[in-house]
Amino acid sequence: MYKIFLSRLRQGHRTNHYPGETPSLPERLRGLPILDAGHCLEGCRACAEDCPTEAIELSPIPRIDLGQCLFCTACTEACPTGAIRFSQEHRLAARTRADLLLESGRAFKLAEALEVKARSLFGRSLKLRVVSAGGCNGCEVDVNVLSTIGWDLGRFGIQIVASPRHADAVLICGPITKNMELATRKTLDATPDPKLVIAVGACAISGGPFLCQEEQLGGCGGAGIPVDLYIPGCPPHPLTILDGLLRLLGKSGG
Amino acid sequence: MKPFAILANGQALPLAAIPVLEFAKFRRAVIQGVSEDLRLACLCADRSLAGYAVLADEAAHEFRVLRTTFPPVFPSLTPECSQAHLFERELAEQWGLVPEGHPWFKPLRFHPPWSGKDAWQRDAIEPGVMDFYRVEGEAIHEVAVGPVHAGVIEPGHFRFQCHGEQVFHLEIALGYQHRGIERALEGGPYKLTVKMMETAAGDTTIGHAWASALALEALSGTRVPARADWIRAIALELERVANHTGDLGALSGDVGFLPTASYCGRLRGDWLNLTAQLCGSRLGRDLVKPGGTRFDLEPARIADLLLRMEEMARDTANAVELLFATPSVLARFEGIGKLDPHMAKEVGLVGPAARACGRLGDVRIDFPYGPYSDSELPSTVEETGDIAARARVRWAEIQASVAFLRGALDALAELPAGPVSAVCGALAPEHLALGVVEGWRGEVVHLAITNADGRLCRYKVVDPSFHNWTGLAIAMRGEEISDFPLCNKSFNLSYCGFDL
Numbered sequence: 001m002y003k004i005f006l007s008r009l010r011q012g013h014r015t016n017h018y019p020g021e022t023p024s025l026p027e028r029l030r031g032l033p034i035l036d037a038g039h040c041l042e043g044c045r046a047c048a049e050d051c052p053t054e055a056i057e058l059s060p061i062p063r064i065d066l067g068q069c070l071f072c073t074a075c076t077e078a079c080p081t082g083a084i085r086f087s088q089e090h091r092l093a094a095r096t097r098a099d100l101l102l103e104s105g106r107a108f109k110l111a112e113a114l115e116v117k118a119r120s121l122f123g124r125s126l127k128l129r130v131v132s133a134g135g136c137n138g139c140e141v142d143v144n145v146l147s148t149i150g151w152d153l154g155r156f157g158i159q160i161v162a163s164p165r166h167a168d169a170v171l172i173c174g175p176i177t178k179n180m181e182l183a184t185r186k187t188l189d190a191t192p193d194p195k196l197v198i199a200v201g202a203c204a205i206s207g208g209p210f211l212c213q214e215e216q217l218g219g220c221g222g223a224g225i226p227v228d229l230y231i232p233g234c235p236p237h238p239l240t241i242l243d244g245l246l247r248l249l250g251k252s253g254g
Numbered sequence: 255m256k257p258f259a260i261l262a263n264g265q266a267l268p269l270a271a272i273p274v275l276e277f278a279k280f281r282r283a284v285i286q287g288v289s290e291d292l293r294l295a296c297l298c299a300d301r302s303l304a305g306y307a308v309l310a311d312e313a314a315h316e317f318r319v320l321r322t323t324f325p326p327v328f329p330s331l332t333p334e335c336s337q338a339h340l341f342e343r344e345l346a347e348q349w350g351l352v353p354e355g356h357p358w359f360k361p362l363r364f365h366p367p368w369s370g371k372d373a374w375q376r377d378a379i380e381p382g383v384m385d386f387y388r389v390e391g392e393a394i395h396e397v398a399v400g401p402v403h404a405g406v407i408e409p410g411h412f413r414f415q416c417h418g419e420q421v422f423h424l425e426i427a428l429g430y431q432h433r434g435i436e437r438a439l440e441g442g443p444y445k446l447t448v449k450m451m452e453t454a455a456g457d458t459t460i461g462h463a464w465a466s467a468l469a470l471e472a473l474s475g476t477r478v479p480a481r482a483d484w485i486r487a488i489a490l491e492l493e494r495v496a497n498h499t500g501d502l503g504a505l506s507g508d509v510g511f512l513p514t515a516s517y518c519g520r521l522r523g524d525w526l527n528l529t530a531q532l533c534g535s536r537l538g539r540d541l542v543k544p545g546g547t548r549f550d551l552e553p554a555r556i557a558d559l560l561l562r563m564e565e566m567a568r569d570t571a572n573a574v575e576l577l578f579a580t581p582s583v584l585a586r587f588e589g590i591g592k593l594d595p596h597m598a599k600e601v602g603l604v605g606p607a608a609r610a611c612g613r614l615g616d617v618r619i620d621f622p623y624g625p626y627s628d629s630e631l632p633s634t635v636e637e638t639g640d641i642a643a644r645a646r647v648r649w650a651e652i653q654a655s656v657a658f659l660r661g662a663l664d665a666l667a668e669l670p671a672g673p674v675s676a677v678c679g680a681l682a683p684e685h686l687a688l689g690v691v692e693g694w695r696g697e698v699v700h701l702a703i704t705n706a707d708g709r710l711c712r713y714k715v716v717d718p719s720f721h722n723w724t725g726l727a728i729a730m731r732g733e734e735i736s737d738f739p740l741c742n743k744s745f746n747l748s749y750c751g752f753d754l
């Protein structure tokens with residue numbers, strides 16, 4: 001008992017103060033890309049050619065689909081003029097698929113809060129049922145960490161629950177493999193309406209690194225599951241996920 | 255002439271140097287090898303049904319590679335060599351081969367065959383639909399769990415045959431995470447190859463990426479700069495420490511001992527944050543690439559890492575020692591979920607789970623790669639084979655990894671500045687290469703074979719979980735079903751690593 005008490009003192013209080021204060025992020029974190037089409041050379045296709053997921057469309061200047069992007073920076077390495085860079089900006093969540101298309105000279109449209117009625121339903125208490133539908137368990141790692149004392153998701157009224165019957169929202173990770181399709185749909189059906197769907201990670205949005213595979217459906221997009229919140233990344237940083245959830249509930253403060 | 259070729263870790267061989275055995279001879283040689291205490295690390299076939307077996311000879315520090323052509327129907331190896339049981343089910347599912355006399359002949363991952371029909375002539379394939387083993391009797395009941403579980407975990411289906419609380423038998427059906435990774439690698443390497451390797455099992459990003467890099471570098475004859483080797487090893491050990499710390503926390507959470515559960519939960523995140531200092535990603539994404547690494551560690555970053563690591567190592571020791579000093583926790587760990595060394599050998603158990611039942615074996619020691627050739631790692635063997643032993647092995651490995659990290663960061667600081675990657679060029683045609691890494695769950699095997707054009711014609715991945723899920727099922731025999739979550743956590747196996 002004495003030892004437990006001493007250890008409690010040693011371990012101290014460790015919950016970060018987000019969103020009041022942003023915890024320090026790793027210097028090499030790859031957040032929101034910055035496109036500067038003014039630098040693009042005529043006829044250059046280097047970025048699009050090196051992108052492993054074909055997330056870049058040239059028309060003729062590059063446009064990045066953050067729902068497909070793995071933040072691997074192959075495009076940055078390929079670009080001869082530095083027209084694509086990655087900032088440390090961790091806020092990446094969006095409400096629509098179209099908002100995930102990043103264009104040069106257009107500000108990225110971050111997720112807006114739910115409408116007043118939905119917010120009055122979910123704003124103070126949002127129960128999440130997580131479905132892991134065929135990814136690599138990476139997004140799950142970064143969702144899971146939000147429940148630890150370092151993040152304490154509960155302080156925002158957000159909680160991960162065991163049964164879809166108790167859930168307000170289904171959080172999907174993974175590209176939805178064919179083998180997980182039935183289970184994913186059943187979980188969605190078992191969640192009472194009105195419900196929200198949150199797609200976490202490139203897989204759940206578009207299929208991610210597996211987008212060409214016949215064994216999967218191409219995430220919520222390919223499976224035709226309507227999504228209320230998209231959180232891009234491979235996997236997204238926990239702060240990106242938390243920011244997305246808080247934005248949806250109108251609690252982000254910034 | 256020997257019926258096999260000898261291969262070192264991270265080495266390539268021309269296919270012509272591996273004798274092609276008639277199947278009966280191949281079968282005998284594999285069974286003979288395993289009976290002499292070698293371990294079947296890999297067994298697979300390519301599109302032409304050319305068969306390959308890799309036997310790990312830990313005592314001699316080398317691998318034996320055997321080659322054959324599979325007949326469509328062949329006498330199963332499993333009755334005489336149980337380590338082959340899942341590999342044979344895989345062959346039946348991928349290529350429709352029929353291992354006659356296989357005692358437990360069922361699908362594995364529930365996907366369509368790569369060509370033709372599978373061994374069960376299935377047309378429609380439904381996940382988890384197979385002939386589960388059933389215990390009959392009036393007082394017997396069956397408990398089915400999953401694929402969706404009550405937590406943030408991957409999908410899998412578990413069937414327990416119970417007598418009251420007691421589990422007579424557990425059967426595990428996986429495949430829900432099957433993304434077709436091996437099939438996608440055929441004809442590669444492609445732009446997505448490195449990503450697929452990193453996401454084979456996301457919590458083992460470094461382990462898989464390094465194993466794959468070893469194989470591809472061997473095939474292309476690339477020499478990796480020493481700096482890159484050290485950086486890879488630093489990342490691999492950080493991955494190990496983060497996961498072991500998280501698992502010790504999860505184990506204490508499952509027995510209701512909240513102090514260690516909460517501290518370790520936080521600490522796992524902090525260890526992952528150290529990996530993010532290397533490359534920006536907590537899981538080590540985009541750090542390892544064939545040829546080297548994509549990031550260097552400059553002196554200031556090394557000094558900062560050392561500082562943070564020492565602080566976290568102290569907090570981790572404090573949290574974990576609390577666990578082992580609490581008798582009520584140990585009472586829940588001791589004597590539960592036992593596996594004996596004999597059974598561990600039968601299933602071909604690897605990694606910490608095998609070391610917990612007295613079996614030596616660690617790729618870093620037996621088949622050293624990168625900087626492990628010149629490093630002394632302590633052996634972390636325990637004898638009791640129960641949950642307590644698996645927890646102790648994890649703790650011993652955390653300490654060993656921290657000691658290694660101290661030395662590795664110093665060694666890196668002393669190396670002259672220079673590049674951290676070399677160009678990994680074209681792959682040699684008609685060669686076979688092996689990349690094997692000790693991931694935090696155990697042996698990660700990547701076997702790469704090229705065709706006449708220097709493209710990959712077969713790329714086989716064996717995650718440690720491939721072997722170890724059977725270990726978990728057997729460890730549950732005779733136990734209370736309520737101990738399953740605890741026993742499961744003590745192994746903490748990968749679903750996606752198995753499913754690929």
Ligand code: SF4
Nearest residue numbers: 051069070072073075
């Ligand atoms: S960072 Fe995104 S857009 Fe750039 S190459 Fe990688 S996946 Fe493509």
